[in-house]
Amino acid sequence: xxxxxxxxxxxxxxxxxxxxxxxxxxxxxxxxxxxxxxxxxxxxxxxxxxxxxxxxxxxxxxxxxxxxxxxxxxxxxxxxxxxxxxxxxxxxxxxxxxxxxxxxxxxxxxxxxxxxxxxxxxxxxxxxxxxxxxxxxxxxxxxxxxxxxxxxxxxxxxxxxxxxxxxxxxxxxxxxxxxxxxxxxxxxxxxxxxxxxxxxxxxxxxxxxxxxxxxxxxxxxxxxxxxxxxxxxxxxxxxxxxxxxxxxxxxxxxxxxxxxxxxxxxxxxxxxxxxxxxxxxxxxxxxxxxxxxxxxxxxxxxxxxxxxxxxxxxxxxxxxxxxxxxxxxxxxxxxxxxxxxxxxxxxxxxxxxxxxxxxxxxxxxxxxxxxxxxxxxxxxxxxxxxxxxxxxxxxxxxxxxxxxxxxxxxxxxxxxxxxxxxxxxxxxxxxxxxxxxxxxxxxxxxxxxxxxxxxxxxxxxxxxxxxxxxxxxxxxxxxxxxxxxxxxxxxxxxxxxxxxx
Amino acid sequence: xxxxxxxxxxxxxxxxxxxxxxxxxxxxxxxxxxxxxxxxxxxxxxxxxxxxxxxxxxxxxxxxxxxxxxxxxxxxxxxxxxxxxxxxxxxxxxxxxxxxxxxxxxxxxxxxxxxxxxxxxxxxxxxxxxxxxxxxxxxxxxxxxxxxxxxxxxxxxxxxxxxxxxxxxxxxxxxxxxxxxxxxxxxxxxxxxxxxxxxxxxxxxxxxxxxxxxxxxxxxxxxxxxxxxxxxxxxxxxxxxxxxxxxxxxxxxxxxxxxxxxxxxxxxxxxxxxxxxxxxxxxxxxxxxxxxxxxxxxxxxxxxxxxxxxxxxxxxxxxxxxxxxxxxxxxxxxxxxxxxxxxxxxxxxxxxxxxxxxxxxxxxxxxxxxxxxxxxxxxxxxxxxxxxxxxxxxxxxxxxxxxxxxxxxxxxxxxxxxxxxxxxxxxxxxxxxxxxxxxxxxxxxxxxxxx
Numbered sequence: 015x016x017x018x019x020x021x022x023x024x025x026x027x028x029x030x031x032x033x034x035x036x037x038x039x040x041x042x043x044x045x046x047x048x049x050x051x052x053x054x055x056x057x058x059x060x061x062x063x064x065x066x067x068x069x070x071x072x073x074x075x076x077x078x079x080x081x082x083x084x085x086x087x088x089x090x091x092x093x094x095x096x097x098x099x100x101x102x103x104x105x106x107x108x109x110x111x112x113x114x115x116x117x118x119x120x121x122x123x124x125x126x127x128x129x130x131x132x133x134x135x136x137x138x139x140x141x142x143x144x145x146x147x148x149x150x151x152x153x154x155x156x157x158x159x160x161x162x163x164x165x166x167x168x169x170x171x172x173x174x175x176x177x178x179x180x181x182x183x184x185x186x187x188x189x190x191x192x193x194x195x196x197x198x199x200x201x202x203x204x205x206x207x208x209x210x211x212x213x214x215x216x217x218x219x220x221x222x223x224x225x226x227x228x229x230x231x232x233x234x235x236x237x238x239x240x241x242x243x244x245x246x247x248x249x250x251x252x253x254x255x256x257x258x259x260x261x262x263x264x265x266x267x268x269x270x271x272x273x274x275x276x277x278x279x280x281x282x283x284x285x286x287x288x289x290x291x292x293x294x295x296x297x298x299x300x301x302x303x304x305x306x307x308x309x310x311x312x313x314x315x316x317x318x319x320x321x322x323x324x325x326x327x328x329x330x331x332x333x334x335x336x337x338x339x340x341x342x343x344x345x346x347x348x349x350x351x352x353x354x355x356x357x358x359x360x361x362x363x364x365x366x367x368x369x370x371x372x373x374x375x376x377x378x379x380x381x382x383x384x385x386x387x388x389x390x391x392x393x394x395x396x397x398x399x400x401x402x403x404x405x406x407x408x409x410x411x412x413x414x415x416x417x418x419x420x421x422x423x424x425x426x427x428x429x430x431x432x433x434x435x436x437x438x439x440x441x442x443x444x445x446x447x448x449x450x451x452x453x454x455x456x457x458x459x460x461x462x463x464x465x466x467x468x469x470x471x472x473x474x475x476x477x478x479x480x481x482x483x484x485x486x487x488x489x490x491x492x493x494x495x496x497x498x499x500x501x502x503x504x505x506x507x508x509x510x511x512x513x514x515x
Numbered sequence: 516x517x518x519x520x521x522x523x524x525x526x527x528x529x530x531x532x533x534x535x536x537x538x539x540x541x542x543x544x545x546x547x548x549x550x551x552x553x554x555x556x557x558x559x560x561x562x563x564x565x566x567x568x569x570x571x572x573x574x575x576x577x578x579x580x581x582x583x584x585x586x587x588x589x590x591x592x593x594x595x596x597x598x599x600x601x602x603x604x605x606x607x608x609x610x611x612x613x614x615x616x617x618x619x620x621x622x623x624x625x626x627x628x629x630x631x632x633x634x635x636x637x638x639x640x641x642x643x644x645x646x647x648x649x650x651x652x653x654x655x656x657x658x659x660x661x662x663x664x665x666x667x668x669x670x671x672x673x674x675x676x677x678x679x680x681x682x683x684x685x686x687x688x689x690x691x692x693x694x695x696x697x698x699x700x701x702x703x704x705x706x707x708x709x710x711x712x713x714x715x716x717x718x719x720x721x722x723x724x725x726x727x728x729x730x731x732x733x734x735x736x737x738x739x740x741x742x743x744x745x746x747x748x749x750x751x752x753x754x755x756x757x758x759x760x761x762x763x764x765x766x767x768x769x770x771x772x773x774x775x776x777x778x779x780x781x782x783x784x785x786x787x788x789x790x791x792x793x794x795x796x797x798x799x800x801x802x803x804x805x806x807x808x809x810x811x812x813x814x815x816x817x818x819x820x821x822x823x824x825x826x827x828x829x830x831x832x833x834x835x836x837x838x839x840x841x842x843x844x845x846x847x848x849x850x851x852x853x854x855x856x857x858x859x860x861x862x863x864x865x866x867x868x869x870x871x872x873x874x875x876x877x878x879x880x881x882x883x884x885x886x887x888x889x890x891x892x893x894x895x896x897x898x899x900x901x902x903x904x905x906x907x908x909x910x911x912x913x914x915x916x917x918x919x920x921x922x923x924x925x926x927x928x929x930x931x932x933x934x935x936x937x938x939x940x941x942x943x944x945x946x947x948x949x950x951x952x953x954x955x956x957x958x959x960x961x962x963x964x965x966x
Binding site: 108304 | 548583617943945
């Protein structure tokens with residue numbers, strides 16, 4: 015997508031970049047300027063009708079000043095010399111305030127130049143706007159129509175489908191981070207977010223299915239759609255939504271649970287990712303997002319899960335949603351184990367949080383946009399594949415449930431007591447997937463849940479996905495995180511169903 | 516920061532570039548914000564933000580398309596951006612067919628609302644905050660400054676809503692989060708002070724309330740087992756419940772497509788308690804009374820009356836799609852100024868009326884555990900106490916609840932307080948929020964806690 019400004023900030027040597035460099039103050043200990051140029055497009059066909067196309071163009075910059083132990087920020091959408099000058103003055107002023115009354119943080123004086131670009135196989139010109147709209151109309155039609163392969167009576171389909179949506183969003187985000195030591199980091203992200211949803215109803219009963227609840231997103235071009243099977247999902251989720259209307263409620267009891275990768279996304283995010291964020295452990299988020307049951311002395315010795323649990327921070331998975339070369343403090347990003355053979359070894363915190371806590375971290379200080387400062391975010395947080403095929407996982411279960419796609423999530427502020435619900439479930443009886451069940455939920459406690467991990471799927475079921483919207487921070491920030499996982503088996507989990515009969 | 520005359524000039528120049536068959540709708544969202552984030556009563560992050568964003572909807576006949584762009588505040592630059600965006604939108608119109616659900620206001624009235632309060636200089640506010648927090652582990656955020664919302668169209672309608680506000684959202688903690696000792700960690704009293712005019716006496720009164728709660732939290736906590744408990748929900752906890760229900764609960768689209776969590780009220784004659792009346796109370800809220808297609812919001816829309824569903828929030832799009840009249844709802848059809856009518860129970864006697872049970876100061880992370888049944892789960896957070904014979908006995912470790920709104924605000928609702936608390940939304944995703952709620956506390960018999 016074409017930038018709204020004449021020269022992209024990601025154009026080395028451009029007039030704008032020269033202006034940004036020139037704005038960096040020289041009378042302070044250190045300063046950076048982070049300029050973000052974002053273009054987005056949102057297309058949706060809802061109940062068969064194309065919704066108004068929406069695009070956004072957003073450009074701005076944040077100046078950060080470190081001086082005499084203080085740090086301050088100034089952000090503006092006015093990139094003229096006057097506008098940048100205002101941002102510099104504001105950052106200096108706040109650095110002075112925080113020097114007197116704030117937490118001291120060392121400047122990133124070692125920041126070095128580099129670049130990152132999303133891997134794009136096909137340009138969007140290979141799927142122009144008209145074709146994108148046609149694609150969504152086709153998927154929307156499949157969400158509501160009978161086909162030869164459907165096992166649902168055709169006369170009942172249209173009457174039971176009460177809502178449907180096929181959507182495609184994409185964002186091009188170019189970021190340039192310039193530092194007063196002359197360093198220049200350029201990152202060019204290309205994000206793609208496909209989505210499908212369908213709701214079936216019968217009286218006061220409704221059941222909805224989606225395309226992974228938004229988890230099937232990533233970096234790249236139109237190939238992201240193919241990578242996640244966007245074109246093959248509509249009929250399947252439509253038939254599943256209808257089948258759920260007459261399915262029995264999920265049984266209640268303690269039993270084995272196999273979680274599909276698109277539910278593992280949520281499980282990893284809420285009960286591993288957030289508890290390991292160092293800024294939560296440091297208390298920054300206690301007024302809003304919460305704290306953590308993890309305490310500093312746990313690192314290096316705490317058995318977070320069974321010895322089958324291996325979790326990495328991996329910013330280098332090609333095409334995953336939160337892959338990048340550098341975080342927004344300019345730290346080069348590299349793969350690290352956070353949990354190895356079940357033992358907690360490292361937290362999720364950028365350089366600032368590492369300095370403050372004295373704990374090992376990773377390059378994950380990220381900002382959602384130019385108008386927010388970086389905070390600790392989880393980026394790509396992945397479960398490494400294990401040794402079991404999906405059939406072996408299911409085959410080892412005498413009585414349990416298989417659950418797909420998150421529909422409800424709730425967890426306490428220290429990320430310990432959780433309750434999650436899924437869109438779709440199947441009973442597992444004597445090692446085989448049997449009948450469909452509706453409203454499946456399970457609850458547990460993070461500190462013990464991962465110790466019940468009994469089986470980890472191999473590469474066959476491993477999928478790289480993401481969470482497009484993770485909210486955190488004050489001021490609030492919404493950002494995408496990546497999560498990859500195979501299907502996983504957990505033992506003795508508290509499972510239950512809904513109220514709807 | 517962008518002012519009214521600048522917005523008018525920018526829109527007027529863009530309208531000069533329209534063809535005879537084109538209509539342009541513009542919405543402005545701009546703010547100048549100082550933010551101070553605190554942890555352990557010292558500054559964690561602080562800065563200033565100057566931002567402006569304009570949304571454009573270009574309409575030709577029955578076809579339309581949208582785009583938004585950030586603005587610089589430099590007229591020549593912004594005019595160039597608007598021109599480029601308009602060209603982009605015109606190019607897109609050729610790919611789009613007629614939109615049968617397109618509706619925009621053609622006879623709207625212009626309006627202007629400007630309210631600048633006595634917002635203190637941010638450094639002064641920080642001084643007050645740090646003085647009040649002396650000896651306390653304070654964590655929170657102070658955000659303040661000007662904020663404007665504007666609407667303009669090529670038909671000549673102009674609407675302007677400008678305020679200067681502050682919002683300090685904070686928590687006092689009893690002990691450091693990074694310690695394992697459960698006797699002190701996670702014990703906290705949350706509070707907020709927001710508005711147009713900073714009043715030091717009023718602020719210190721709020722601080723005193725937090726100190727009182729924190730002193731009570733210093734007692735040894737107890738772990739209550741999962742069970743059904745007689746429960747008093749403070750206004751902040753009631754707010755959390757109605758915020759969740761507002762997620763698809765009151766919009767016409769969600770009703771017509773049976774996705775509303777209140778489906779049983781529509782399809783199966785379910786109801787809430789007769790004490791519960793709920794309205795979108797724009798007149799007494801803090802949000803603009805116009806929306807992005809130029810329609811005015813009425814002073815109020817009654818959503819639930821005496822426990823029965825009455826009306827929905829209707830966006831222009833839904834109005835056209837479902838053959839109804841719009842009531843000025845935005846596209847998401849979510850309330851901006853939700854109010855629950857107070858009841859008749861004396862707020863001051865809440866503990867006495869609770870007798871023995873749980874006093875819940877806040878709920879947290881609510882979500883639907885069975886959406887069509889409006890069954891909700893979530894956690895207690897901050898000041899939650901076990902009460903016996905009307906006296907606070909001990910703080911209670913966090914508990915998970917899982918219960919139906921039809922129970923909590925229906926069959927098991929005993930009474931609502933006779934005063935409703937105004938809570939100005941402290942959220943700031945993309946920009947500072949204008950939303951607010953006005954809710955009373957609620958006494959519930961037998962709320963279900965599960966973990």
